[in-house]
Amino acid sequence: MTVRQLAxxxxxxxxxxxxxxxxxxxxxxxxxxxxxxxxxxxGDAWLTVMTNINVIAVASLTGVACTIxxxxxxxxxxxxxxxxTKGVNLLRSKRSVFALCHALYPYVS
Amino acid sequence: xxxxxxxHYDVDGEDFTSAGEASVxxxxxxxxxxxxxxxxRRVSIAMYEGEINMVIHAGGGEADVLVHExxxxxxxxxxxxxxxxxxxxxxxxxxxxxDTIRTLGFGAGMGLPNxxxxxxxxxxxxxxxxxxxxxxxxxx
Numbered sequence: 001m002t003v004r005q006l007a008x009x010x011x012x013x014x015x016x017x018x019x020x021x022x023x024x025x026x027x028x029x030x031x032x033x034x035x036x037x038x039x040x041x042x043g044d045a046w047l048t049v050m051t052n053i054n055v056i057a058v059a060s061l062t063g064v065a066c067t068i069x070x071x072x073x074x075x076x077x078x079x080x081x082x083x084x085t086k087g088v089n090l091l092r093s094k095r096s097v098f099a100l101c102h103a104l105y106p107y108v109s
Numbered sequence: 110x111x112x113x114x115x116x117h118y119d120v121d122g123e124d125f126t127s128a129g130e131a132s133v134x135x136x137x138x139x140x141x142x143x144x145x146x147x148x149x150r151r152v153s154i155a156m157y158e159g160e161i162n163m164v165i166h167a168g169g170g171e172a173d174v175l176v177h178e179x180x181x182x183x184x185x186x187x188x189x190x191x192x193x194x195x196x197x198x199x200x201x202x203x204x205x206x207x208d209t210i211r212t213l214g215f216g217a218g219m220g221l222p223n224x225x226x227x228x229x230x231x232x233x234x235x236x237x238x239x240x241x242x243x244x245x246x247x248x249x
Contacts, residue, residue, distance in 0.1 A: 031214055032214055032215075032217040032219070033213075033214040033215055033217075034158060034161075034215060034217045034218075034219035034220055034223055035217050035219050037154050037157070037158065037219070037223055038219050038222070038223045038226060042146070042147075042150060050214045052126075052213055052214065053126045054125075054126070054128070054129065054161075054213060054214060054215070055214070057128075057129035057132070057133065057157065058157075060133060060136070061129070061132060061133070061136065061150070061153045061154050061157050062150070062154065063146070063150055086133070
């Protein structure tokens with residue numbers, strides 16, 4: 001499914017949707033950025049509560065389809081702007097990462 | 110493409126937030142040159158880990174990327190404290206990064222292991238107090 005379809009299906013807040021047609025082919029959850037770079041695959045939806053600027057670089061370099069912030073994690077407008085210039089799809093939810101994994105599972109399994 | 114293309118980047122050791130500029134730029138350049146997405150992904154992640162390491166441990170450094178027809182070579186040079194025990198540093202989970210770095214999501218002890226994971230060859234030339242020169246190759 002596309003990121004746009006996933007955002008609609010899971011009722012995710014859209015912070016930046018530069019590439020709504022990107023295909024979500026899997027998922028990965030984690031906050032340690034190097035760990036994510038070692039394990040996330042291109043096309044994954046990445047679930048995290050980390051919101052610093054390096055998240056955008058990691059999302060871009062790993063080629064994940066989208067980054068989904070859990071627990072309504074606060075993120076600076078400047079970082080959302082960077083996501084937009086780097087072509088990173090950035091979404092958010094009030095749900096915890098655990099609850100998001102559960103909700104996401106049927107769409108990517 | 111017979112001629113070797115060379116890119117040079119200075120990695121600013123003061124600015125943790127701009128770490129990754131070189132990796133993002135090389136990703137863009139390789140994409141323009143038409144390299145396969147998986148090759149670009151491996152190069153840019155390996156390079157990013159190298160950049161982050163230079164910022165965390167060495168106060169910055171330099172990155173040179175040589176684009177050959179069938180492989181990409183990355184040479185990362187710094188004048189930091191060097192790596193005392195390379196075998197230990199190569200172990201997943203081993204880190205000497207300070208706690209302040211962990212709050213940024215780094216310092217998991219995955220930097221060098223990821224550089225090895227995503228490159229086809231990794232050579233580390235270092236000694237305590239004498240900086241570090243890392244050469245990585247990714248074959249297309």
